[in-house]
Amino acid sequence: MRFVGALLFWVLTTAALAASVPATWAQRNLVSENGYAALAASAAEDPRLQKAMAAELTAQITEIASDNGYEVTNTDLIRGVTDAYTTNPGFPGQFSQANRIAHRWMFTDAVRRDDGSGDRWLVDVAPMLNDPSIRQTLGNLNLEVPQRLEVPITVPEDSSLRPGQLKRLATWGPWVSIGACIITVVFALLTLATARSRGKALVALGVSALLVGAAGWAGLEVGRRYIDDALNRTTGNMRQIADVMVGEAEASAHHWLNMTLAAGGVLVVLGVVVAMLGGVLAKDR
Template identity: 25%
Template sequence: MRTFVSAIAVILGVLLSAVAVPAIWLDRNIMQEDGFVALAAPLGKDEVFQHRLAAAAVGTIDTSAAPEALAGMVKPVLEALARSLSGLPGYPAAWEETLRKSHRLSIADPRTLPPEADSTTSLTLDVAPLVALGVQEISKTSGLPLAAPDQTLISIGQSSQRQLIERVAAYAPMGYSLAIAAGAAFALALVAARRRWAVIFSAGVAGLLLAGLWTAGSQLAGDAVLGAASGNEVADMFKNEFVGAASNNFRSWILATAITGGALLVAGIVIRVVSPGHGRATR
């Protein structure tokens, strides 16, 4: 009976862990604003992405308020700004604020989104902070009376992906409770086991199997996201870069799980060899 209870507890712990770890990763790195910003911030250092994003942001600047006599000056100024925007001192802060505003739009309740935002897309980039930086620079260097917009939105994804974000928002916070339950299940397995080395060995094998499962699952998820083209070059570039950054980040979690699993597997074998009677029930 003790062996049966231990085996069931191990299986339950593995199943709970399989769901808990991805959920916790999603909550910390996608659903929480600070985690999202930390994950996506390095994208702003990519030179090609910087220049294309700057060009897209500058291209949205409304110059209609400029006097007609200065109209010929506007285009060269905008072209020069598109090339230099990412080098301005305020660019890092503007990029971070762009990510924060975009995150709030992406996972907000659709009823709270502005009318011009597509409430069904999975991610909406609001590059208004970058546009404001550009407007400020133009006004400072040329004296043109330009106003910065409150929002400059770039939609990413397809219509079905808003529903996916909502499901993730409901699922991700459950990871912490599931992780606690998984820990309790493994503890029960150890307490009930006649051969505790077998529980440790099984947990190690499970860790290696879960690492393989998560590797395959993350690859499938990444391919699904990348396969949904938005038709916007800047949006697709952001999506491609972000998926790569997310995959690399989760891969470190997978590696940690694999190392832990391997260590437990070896520990179980060593305990069995060194102490053949380890874990036997006392009568």
């Protein structure tokens, strides 16, 4: 009977762990605005993103000049300025701040506006163009950057994304992740308490972590196709920027899964040691 109870609690522990790892990762890195901003800042250190953002800023400056009656004949000069800007140490922080509006669009619906522009997923690049290094160049052209200059990430006609679509996730996400972690710990302790052998129970819990880590890796590989479909909804230079952002998120998820696998390995080794010590003590008696 104890074996059946321990087995049941082990299965429940494995299921709870399979839910708590991705839920906690998503809460910390995607649902949380600060976590998403930190992810964006880390991605902004990638040279591929820096080049794509420099190209986008160059296009925006050229468009501003055209709208103000200027014909920019030397785009290489502007591109040199934007390249220098995106490679300076202050760029990741500003890119992170600009991405907060994209996060609020999806998770809080805080950017919906009466003119209908709030129906598009946008990144505000005006703070970047107001950086002193770029503003000096614009000043030479006698151009003023508007207070808001939002670049669309998705095209409404091609996307089912809507403002505030994940608002409920932002509300309940923290509770779900915390609850899943608590349930995992409770079931793990019940597994240890019910099992006849603590060593074997530890090994079983380690196997749970190994299964969850391996399943997570497999899930990410399978899900890559769906991620690519989502990336195809982006436009222009934002496609490359989004690709780097997704790559950074994947690397973070892989790190969490690796930690889960490592924890599983440690528990298996610890369980074997405990079982061996228990066997030696039993013989001595």
